[in-house]
Amino acid sequence: MTKAFVVGHPIAHSRSPLIHGHWLAEHGIAGTYERIDVAPERFPEFLRTLRERGFAGGNVTIPHKEAAFRLVDALTPRAEKIGAVNTVFFDADGRLWGDNTDAPGFIAHLDQSLGADWPERTGGTALVLGAGGAARAIVVGLIERGLAHIQVANRTRARAEALVALDPRRVAALDWADLPAALSGTGLLVNTTSLGMAGHGALDLDLTPLPATASVADIVYVPLETPLLAAARARGLAAVDGLGMLLHQAVPGFSKWFGVEPRVTPALRDRLVADLVGR
Numbered sequence: 001m002t003k004a005f006v007v008g009h010p011i012a013h014s015r016s017p018l019i020h021g022h023w024l025a026e027h028g029i030a031g032t033y034e035r036i037d038v039a040p041e042r043f044p045e046f047l048r049t050l051r052e053r054g055f056a057g058g059n060v061t062i063p064h065k066e067a068a069f070r071l072v073d074a075l076t077p078r079a080e081k082i083g084a085v086n087t088v089f090f091d092a093d094g095r096l097w098g099d100n101t102d103a104p105g106f107i108a109h110l111d112q113s114l115g116a117d118w119p120e121r122t123g124g125t126a127l128v129l130g131a132g133g134a135a136r137a138i139v140v141g142l143i144e145r146g147l148a149h150i151q152v153a154n155r156t157r158a159r160a161e162a163l164v165a166l167d168p169r170r171v172a173a174l175d176w177a178d179l180p181a182a183l184s185g186t187g188l189l190v191n192t193t194s195l196g197m198a199g200h201g202a203l204d205l206d207l208t209p210l211p212a213t214a215s216v217a218d219i220v221y222v223p224l225e226t227p228l229l230a231a232a233r234a235r236g237l238a239a240v241d242g243l244g245m246l247l248h249q250a251v252p253g254f255s256k257w258f259g260v261e262p263r264v265t266p267a268l269r270d271r272l273v274a275d276l277v278g279r
């Protein structure tokens with residue numbers, strides 16, 4: 001029996017058990033994936049005793065991602081760049097590795113939604129709104145996918161500037177006030193702020209200057225159709241929702257722990273959508 005987990009504080013809201021439970025059933029694997037609530041002061045001990053409690057690994061979420069980054073035995077190059085860990089697994093020598101799967105999750109969802117040639121269609125340009133943890137992962141993903149010109153606009157400009165160091169030849173910081181002017185040269189617009197999320201403020205941005213070929217992605221998935229995505233669709237632009245990133249970021253962890261590469265299918269997505277809208 002292979003055991004995996006998602007650890008956070010709080011953790012009741014996590015949809016990861018639904019995703020991994022779906023794949024365990026689909027592949028007939030005798031495994032478990034459980035939610036574990038661990039307060040920050042107990043997190044180091046939690047990680048240290050994983051092996052003796054029989055876990056193959058698991059997911060790490062708020063507020064433990066930076067602590068996991070410091071506490072694991074080894075980091076993947078991607079986790080090292082992002083500075084946060086959302087997936088842990090053991091290697092054959094019993095060393096605990098930390099990975100960050102948000103970047104490949106975001107990119108895999110774009111590939112599936114827009115077709116694998118989307119980087120060419122964007123002209124190699126992206127504009128990322130926000131500079132928090134998720135933005136950092138997404139900028140790393142866009143760099144890895146070869147985009148040549150990535151602009152980052154954030155309410156707090158210093159945080160956008162911190163992302164420039166990821167690749168100063170390709171990443172530039174922008175003032176929030178200069179957003180409208182930047183849109184006309186943008187092939188891919190990505191919202192990584194919490195604006196547009198249920199219970200948060202609205203993202204007030206007129207999309208009119210975006211080129212007719214532009215695509216718009218929002219990583220907020222509650223609601224699934226954010227006002228930003230609705231505005232993009234109203235303009236006839238390709239719109240990519242945040243749920244796919246959540247589904248695709250789960251794939252590498254499941255593969256590591258259970259030895260099978262699962263697929264993100266319409267049936268899985270439908271289960272998550274039903275859960276999100278409370279059906």
Ligand code: NAP
Pocket residue numbers: 102129130131132133134135154155156159192193194195197201219220221242243245246247249
């Ligand atoms: P975070 O580190 O707390 O960053 C929040 C970002 O939102 C910062 O850039 C912040 O700007 C900005 N922001 C917040 N309130 C704002 C406002 N009123 N006006 C302008 N900007 C504002 O959070 P995170 O972990 O990056 O997550 C961000 C969002 O992505 C959340 O909604 C989260 O649910 C979602 N997310 C989705 C997925 C997925 O799989 N789809 C994965 C991860 C995260 P400042 O720096 O100025 O504070």
